Every structure is written in C-alpha cells, then in structure tokens.
Amino acid sequence: MSSLRYSDSEIAAIYRVIAERRDMRHFKPDAVDPIILAKLLAAAHHAPSVGLMQPWRFIRITDANLRQHIYDLVQEERLNTAQALGEREDEFMRLKVEGIMQCAEVLVVALCDQRQDYIFGRRTLPEMDLASVSCAIQNLWLAARAEGLGLGWVSMFEPESLAKLLQMPADAKPVAILCLGHVDAFYQAPMLVETGWSKEKPLSELVSENTWKRD
Template structure:
C-alpha cells in the first residue's frame, strides 16, 4: 500500500486548482461590459447554491437573495444611485472629481439581472455560537456568500458588479425589507463582452494593486518575516500580478 504523504492527499488535481486560482485572479467588478443576454435559470440556480454554501459563524446562514428583474424596481434603484453618486463625487478634490465622473460605477439598467444579498441580523436562536464577542460576524459571513457567488459567476462566464454607492436605508425601503434585514450587497449580473485584463480602477489610474510583500508581516505589526523562504515565495507569486 502506498504511503500517504499527508500533504497532497486532499488537494484538487492540478487542472481544478488552476481553475480556482484563475477565477480568483480574473474576477472583475463589471460595470460597462454587460450584454443583454439573459442568465439561464439553471446557471443562476448554481450561483445561488454556491453562495448558500459559504461558511457562516455559528452556521447561522444569515443571507437571503432577492432576484430583481423588474425594470421599475431597477429604475428606482438607479435614481437612488445617481443621487448618491453625485454626493460622492463632491467629496473629492476638483481634480479628483473630474476623474471620478469619467468612471462608470454601475450597470443597474444595462445588466439583464440585479441581485440583492441581504443579512438577517436576527437569524439564529438566542445567542449565536461564535457571535457572542463580535456581533458583526453575521455581516462578515454574508460577505463570504457574495464572494462565493462572484467566483462561481466568473467560472460560468458571468460578470458581477457590486453597486456600493447607495443609501442602504432607502434601498431597504425600495425592496420592502423587514427592519432586521440589511441590504448588504446590491449586484448586477450578466454575460459580458469581455473580462478586463486589469481591474477597472487600476486601468483608469485611480488606484493600483498594493505589493503583497508589503502587506505580510511576521509575529507583530510591521515585523519582518522570520521565514526567508516564504518572503521569496511571496515575491515569486506576486510577479504575474504586476501591471
């Protein structure tokens, strides 16, 4: 009987690993590349199932999914975005405002489908295991559901754009959410003409990806890594990510 190494027995085969890392590195926040083609129900079901299999603290599963195909609802959300986007622009310097206004920051009406992932802050019976010290773990858990959906969407060739420039209270009113349900992520979904080589904000010069080697610390903040081999490995994996 072959001896198990304890290192690779549970690893995915190389093509599957490569597919996962490809989805991570090629995932994009899509705003301007949406096509009108509808998302097939079976594909959307797979994406929602992937989101529902996200980890959650205390297994509370605080998420719900609002599938929004109503043009009227989307128009109301879009009007809310336009107002909040103008408010957002005014918070930057005059020069930065010009760059800001050139950016397209949503695809609410262009995408064939919108999806709101919510967090029910009352979910769970009594105290939730693991949430007794950090009450926001329900929000953190819902973010993991968003990420699951986003990576699955990339694997399916579906673009996703997160619209964060919204007043959450007014969005909750538009979507008729109960008081304890928070609209955590408003997403635009659809097939796209392309996935950009770089994130939109990096390509436009708004911000660039920070070097990974500057973000990994040793046993305390800003302490050097004791493992020189890890430092070299970090430099090696970071090279393909450089613009």
C-alpha cells in the same frame, strides 16, 4: 502530498478563477440561463457562516420599475460621493461605477433580520455576520466567472432607502447590489487600475509576522 489534494488541472482552475475575477461594470443584455443562476445562488449558499447563522438574503429584481428606482438611488449616492471626494469629483464622475440598467440580472444581498438572536461567534465580533455575507458574495462571484459571466458589486446607495424600497424588516440591512450578466470581455486588470484611479498594493506590504508591520 495530501491524499485529499485535487488534481493539478482542478487546482489550476481554482487559482485561475480567483486571479481573473473582476468587478464588472460593462454588460450585454443577453439573458442568464435560469439553471446557471440557480447554480450560482447555490454556490453562494455553500459559503461559511458564523455559527451557521446563514445571514445572507438574496432578492432578485425582476420588475423594471423597481430596477429603475434602485438605479436612481445609486445615482443619488454617486453624486454625494463625488462631492465628498473634493478635488477628484470630476475624475470620479467620469468613472462607470455600475451596470444596473444594462446587466441581465440584478440581485440585492442583505443581512437577515433578528440577527441579535445569533450569539455564537458574534459576542465580541458582531460584524462576523457581514463577513459571512461577503463570503457568500465571493462564492457567487467566482462561480459566475467560471461560467463566463460578469458580476459587479455596487455599494453606492443609502441602506435605509433601499431597505424601505424593498420592504425589508426594520432590522434587516442591504449590503450589496449585484449586477450579473454576459460581458464582451473581462478587464485585464481591476477597472480602477485600468482607468488610473488607484494602484494595487503588493502582497509584501500587507503581510507581517508576529506583530503589526510598521512603515
């Protein structure tokens, strides 16, 4: 057994928070403690990043009118997504897909500008900057769950419109709207499973050895 191993209780807590993390859509308006918010952002900032480029940028939305505009952009894309789903349009429109107007905090996460200057680890895989930002979001997500706070990742928006609204540089790109706040309870299973929208695949179908797994 490794001498660097955490205690059994610490390990159990890590696995528990991973298993109980949920993409939340239902929130209470109670304020998030500023000290906790700072801790969550610090957790995000501890994420690994390709070439140590730290491509994540966080914009905290505190202006009510700006939050409303962001909500409107999401609703516009919600309708476009519904239409693209064809026969599942009505079913999709019954789903709650965001909590922007109900949650305590809205954070927009973006890829930084001037990303072309970062070559280390990205020459053949330029999308590793997005992978790094995703790691930062996951850090924040897990830390929020450990603090008893819900977080929901909203991806239904037109990036150029949101970037313009938030006055981002031309080569920066928003990738997530995060809804953060207190909740009455966490979903027992992913919401899309609970609502019957989709089913989770078992891990056994997603792991292979040496070569790609064929059906």
